[in-house]
Structures are given as C-alpha cells and as structure tokens.
Amino acid sequence: MTTPLITVDEDVPPLSFNVPESFFSLPLAAGPEERAQLSDAFVRDLYSRGDESLWAPAAPFYAAMAEQLTLSGLSYSALGLFSTDDGGVVQCAFTVAAVETNQTDPDIAAHGILAALAREPHHDARWMDLPCGPAVSCVTLREVTISSELTADQEEKQLLTGQIQVHVPFPTGPYTAVFTLHTASTEYWNEFCDMIVSILRTVSFEPAVGN
Template identity: 75%
Template structure:
C-alpha cells in the first residue's frame, strides 16, 4: 500500500493551494456543489467502487454515497476517498480518508503545531505526537474506539463489538492562517501498522507550493 502517481491539488476559495499524492486503491467520493452533479457523479462512483456489481447493488448504493458527499461537503471536507486494498489471503481491507482545511489565527506553522499538540495532548484518550514532515511541522493524533453492533446487522445474529481506529494529522499551512486536517478511519485494525505506513507515505508528498502551470486541479477535484 504505497502512493502512486495520482496527484490531487486543492485550490479552494480563500485557501492557499495544497497538493498530495493519493495511493492506488483510493476511490474519490465526488463532493460536487449541486444535487444534480452529486447524483450523477455518485452513480459513476459506485460503478467504479463496486466494479463487479450490478444494478441491484449500484441503484441503492448511489443515493447513500450522494447523501454522504453532501454531509461531508457541509462539514467542510474538501476531499474524501474510500480505500480498498487486497490482502495476501484474498480478502479486502477498507478505510475512509478525508482532508479538510480549517481556518486558524496563527500564521507561524511551528507555533500553530505546538498549540495543536498541547490541546490534543490534554485528552487521555488521544495519542498525540509531533511529526517533522518534508512540508513542515505536523501533529498526529491516534484514537481507538469500540463500537457495539446490534444483532440485526451482524452475520452471527448476536451482539458484537468492533474496534475502530482513527488517525488525524494536523499540518499548519506555511502560506496562510489555515491547518490541513488529514483523517484516516478503519475498522480493519488488524492491518493498523500498514495503514499507518500508508498515511505517512501520503503525508510525505504534501506540498503547499503554487501549481507550476497555474491550473486549478490535477487528478481530482477538491
């Protein structure tokens, strides 16, 4: 699970550019502005995500991802993807990945990162750590949660507990008063170390440089 040549460049209103390389296996959820665009793009998205499916699967799935895209866009998420990766035993592991740009009052990346580390480190549920990335200082925060699944939705017909993990990485922009928040969530915690390595590889490709050709997006629309 390593990044490949799938560049994603964000140019949002009032937010300086940010780019990163998404790994092979990421399926970008369309966060279109209008309902008609979201509906059309969600139909195409489910056909790509479930390429071996048919209309019986695609038809009910498309409205779900359309609604999810609307909620994410409303929450300020500028990029969202589903990650699907095959395992050596023929199985599949999944994760969700998002990027949001949060406005802050601090323009010095190092001061901003120290403030974030202090704030997150005050919660005993958080494993917050400093990171030195090629693009600048950052802070990672790992959280594990146990979710109880009701018998109605489990294969066994009995109540089950599911452990989920989340990694959030906060990277202050060196080009303006914003912080990029990368979030990876997964219930496939048996592959936690692989997902950590995957996210670190993606973060090492983050850049805040202006696009060389002055264009808006490459490889995806945020």
C-alpha cells in the first residue's frame, strides 16, 4: 500500500513510502469536518467487529488525537497491529514528520545528524545507505515503570519499550523526513526492525505521476 506524505505546508516537496496492510492510518487532516469524516471511517476499519455503541464515542477521540498530532507537526501517523502465532496481538506506533533544516546537501545533513545523535550515550546511532539516499538511524531502549494502580495484580511492573527513529534528508529541499516506530512489544524487536527497513527502502522523493 503506497502512502503519500500528507503535509500541512504546501512548500514541502513530495515524499511517498509503502506501509504494511496491518497499518491503520490516523486521520490527519487540516479541517475539522474532514477529520471527523476520516475518524469515523478509521474506527470502523480499526474495530471492524464493533458496532455503533463503540464507533460513536471512539471517532471523536481519534479526531481530537489527530488534531493534536497535526498541530505537533506530524504528517503521517498510524497504528500497526499484528497477529502472533499463539493468537495474541502486538502493536506499534509509526509516525513521519518533515522537519525544516538549513542544509540542502543530503550527505552533509546526514553527517551532521549522525554527529549530533551520537553524542547521547543511550543512543545507538548509525549511518544507513537507502535507495533514496543517505540516512541515519537511532535506536533507543527504555524501561518504563507501570504503577500498581494500572496492573491486574496491583503490583508495580517494569516495561521495556523500544524506539527506532530514522532521519532521511530530502534531496529536493531543506527538509529531513523523520520516521519513528515505537513499541512495547520488544519480544518482536527483530521483526519490527526488519519491517521499518522494508518501509524505508520504498521511500521516494519523486513527484507522483500526473503531478
């Protein structure tokens, strides 16, 4: 499934990429009416076995969430839901943002990003060569404390979460695309790493045919 980058700024050059069918795109749209319509379709797709008693209250929630994500500068946001062999479900959050930079040379921009990220001791920052050009990946693992009030057995829990963030400088303008995948299903970490690499290999900065 090809997913064009939806931007709130028409000056940002075009960007597209492919995502798995198990990704449910949040309705990021500029206007409230369009967000409401897209949110209604989103919850019906996400909760396909539900009914109006679930869809009606869920749609405004996701519309409000989409508004906040749009205001924060995100251009694409999705929930990834995947079935496991034992009948369970693992999930991830995936976002894309276009960040304005002061550098139009992708190689110079990528080297600067790598140097900045590598300064942090908890960052695993690495250079990547993608079909669309140079990029920099940054992996961060964090342990989050879940309070006893939120656990089934009323005991405090430690939850390991992982984030993969990849910075891809635009070759067509002073912007960097920031792809972020975050998950608490770290037992499937290798699968998520393979998935985001597959997505990144489809990134294109070419205008859509007919534009």
